[in-house]
Amino acid sequence: MATSIATPAVELHNVTKNYGNVxxxxxxxxxxxxxEVVAVLGPNGVGKSTSIALMLGxxxxxxxxxxxxxxxxxxxxxxxxxGVMLQESGVPETLKVRELVELxxxxxxxxxxxxxxIKMAGLEDKANTRLGRLSGGQKQRVYFALAxxxxxxxxxxxxxxxxxxxxxxxxxxDQINHQVAQGxxxxxxxxxxxxxxALARRVVVINQGQIIADGTPDxxxxxxGGKHVRFRVHNMTAQELDALVGTRSLHLMGNKxxxxxxxxxxxxxxxxxxxxxxxxxxxxxAGLEEAFLSLTGN
Amino acid sequence: MTTFSSEHIAQPSPTILTTHRKAAPWxxxxxxxxxxxxxxPPAVLFGxxxxxxxxxxxxxxxxxxxxxxxxxxxxxxxxFIVSFQTFSISLATERALGWNKLLRTTSMSSxxxxxxxxxxxxxxxxxxxxxxxxxxxxxxxVHMGLLVWAQLLGMMVIGMIPLSLLGLxxxxxxxxxxxxxxxxILTLLLSFASGLWMPLSFLPDLIxxxxxxxxxxxxxxxxxxxxxxxxGDGHLWLHLLILIAYAAGxxxxxxxxxxxxxxxNFA
Numbered sequence: 001m002a003t004s005i006a007t008p009a010v011e012l013h014n015v016t017k018n019y020g021n022v023x024x025x026x027x028x029x030x031x032x033x034x035x036e037v038v039a040v041l042g043p044n045g046v047g048k049s050t051s052i053a054l055m056l057g058x059x060x061x062x063x064x065x066x067x068x069x070x071x072x073x074x075x076x077x078x079x080x081x082x083g084v085m086l087q088e089s090g091v092p093e094t095l096k097v098r099e100l101v102e103l104x105x106x107x108x109x110x111x112x113x114x115x116x117x118i119k120m121a122g123l124e125d126k127a128n129t130r131l132g133r134l135s136g137g138q139k140q141r142v143y144f145a146l147a148x149x150x151x152x153x154x155x156x157x158x159x160x161x162x163x164x165x166x167x168x169x170x171x172x173x174d175q176i177n178h179q180v181a182q183g184x185x186x187x188x189x190x191x192x193x194x195x196x197x198a199l200a201r202r203v204v205v206i207n208q209g210q211i212i213a214d215g216t217p218d219x220x221x222x223x224x225g226g227k228h229v230r231f232r233v234h235n236m237t238a239q240e241l242d243a244l245v246g247t248r249s250l251h252l253m254g255n256k257x258x259x260x261x262x263x264x265x266x267x268x269x270x271x272x273x274x275x276x277x278x279x280x281x282x283x284x285x286a287g288l289e290e291a292f293l294s295l296t297g298n
Numbered sequence: 299m300t301t302f303s304s305e306h307i308a309q310p311s312p313t314i315l316t317t318h319r320k321a322a323p324w325x326x327x328x329x330x331x332x333x334x335x336x337x338x339p340p341a342v343l344f345g346x347x348x349x350x351x352x353x354x355x356x357x358x359x360x361x362x363x364x365x366x367x368x369x370x371x372x373x374x375x376x377x378f379i380v381s382f383q384t385f386s387i388s389l390a391t392e393r394a395l396g397w398n399k400l401l402r403t404t405s406m407s408s409x410x411x412x413x414x415x416x417x418x419x420x421x422x423x424x425x426x427x428x429x430x431x432x433x434x435x436x437x438x439x440v441h442m443g444l445l446v447w448a449q450l451l452g453m454m455v456i457g458m459i460p461l462s463l464l465g466l467x468x469x470x471x472x473x474x475x476x477x478x479x480x481x482x483i484l485t486l487l488l489s490f491a492s493g494l495w496m497p498l499s500f501l502p503d504l505i506x507x508x509x510x511x512x513x514x515x516x517x518x519x520x521x522x523x524x525x526x527x528x529x530g531d532g533h534l535w536l537h538l539l540i541l542i543a544y545a546a547g548x549x550x551x552x553x554x555x556x557x558x559x560x561x562x563n564f565a
Contacts, residue, residue: 056403057403076404076406076410077405082403084400086400090396092330095330095333095334099333100330103327103330106326107404108405
């Protein structure tokens with residue numbers, strides 16, 4: 001009950017943002033409640049980073065209102081409850097990791113111990129290293145420590161795993177999920193659909209400055225409605241199969257065929273009628289990737 | 299099944315060690331700013347070491363009668379280079395890095411950011427001068443009353459204000475490369491043409507005519523008049539007033555550049 005009357009973590013109401021003659025956001029409204037884990041998804045340059053910049057108070061809405069815990073994020077003091085990992089942000093190269101994390105802890109009322117944040121980001125052995133001597137991946141960890149150290153209620157993660165290798169990315173996801181387990185509100189932008197699927201309970205898709213979909217990853221996927229039908233066929237060639245399935249997309253994956261279709265039943269009926277001998281048959285729902293492509297019309 | 303869930307619930311929730319205090323980051327921010335300057339070799343070399351080094355070379359090789367003039371010139375030079383060049387480069391570099399953008403997501407306001415940086419710059423200038431004063435006094439080359447030393451330091455701190463406003467303007471004007479190039483060239487030209495390196499009377503007529511229009515010349519005049527150097531013209535208060543007028547003008551320029559950057563990147 002208490003949560004239902006709590007102030008939303010973030011609220012955008014009819015927000016428009018213009019850069020000169022370019023309209024980056026075209027009247028979007030979005031409410032993110034406390035405790036939600038939301039992925040803001042979209043191709044590059046469609047308003048994703050702009051919406052985050054507005055939520056953080058880095059930029060001002062041209063029209064409409066933006067609030068952070070019911071308050072104006074443009075005022076510095078209202079940003080005490082948030083931790084931010086920002087794309088294209090830099091840190092002074094001559095400071096040491098420990099000094100910078102300590103500084104960011106002091107921006108908040110109840111920070112973690114600096115050493116704790118450094119440990120959570122996996123930087124114990126780099127604590128006394130100057131930032132200028134870190135690799136890109138290590139710097140990314142520093143940004144994560146900076147976001148965490150204040151013990152914020154909301155974590156903003158702008159493209160948090162860009163430039164990380166697969167292993168580092170998984171490790172990072174574990175850390176995020178650890179934060180989720182503690183009930184933190186998390187707002188992340190990504191163009192990596194696997195990431196949105198792995199972390200978020202809610203996906204907001206932005207394209208051309210508008211929110212074109214908002215729901216759970218499963219709901220977003222169901223927008224597509226199509227299925228992948230995969231099988232091996234023993235008595236037909238690719239050409240015969242191609243003629244049979246007509247306009248539907250046919251891929252050869254290893255020694256299996258994969259067909260994407262909105263009517264898997266009809267497709268299978270046709271195949272069986274033609275006497276196709278199938279094995280290893282699978283019918284699976286389309287992923288977030290296909291949903292995304294279909295939603296953004298690419 | 300039940301054991302799994304009960305085990306799950308029984309697990310202590312991950313504890314996070316927190317320290318409880320009200321956010322008051324300025325002291326630590328100030329400390330980090332000082333670290334940044336002292337870990338930056340060009341800032342230490344040009345702003346802090348050079349004035350003293352020049353004094354060691356020229357103050358010791360020339361006639362002792364010139365020592366107070368040389369001291370005053372290098373005090374002004376140190377104050378000038380730190381408040382103008384070190385400050386503008388530091389601001390422009392941090393803008394290019396996106397450091398000020400990251401800070402804007404924190405509870406630190408732009409006013410506190412700039413105010414803290416300005417204070418640290420003035421502190422750096424004071425350190426540069428105190429080092430110079432210590433060498434000049436303890437080597438026995440310059441004999442002045444304590445009040446004169448204090449007055450010289452005070453005058454230079456006041457003089458740093460208009461020049462750091464000019465540094466603020468240059469720091470927000472354009473790219474880091476532009477600021478780096480402009481501030482380096484301007485520091486060299488202005489120091490030279492204001493007579494901070496060698497007395498104006500040794501310089502060509504043209505430069506002597508241009509000098510009174512340069513803010514750094516008035517900074518030099520503050521210093522020379524304070525120590526009673528023959529390079530001074532005896533009008534300490536006039537130069538102080540001119541520097542205040544410069545401060546007002548540079549404040550307008552700085553505000554213009556700052557607001558322009560705000561409108562471009564943060565509006």
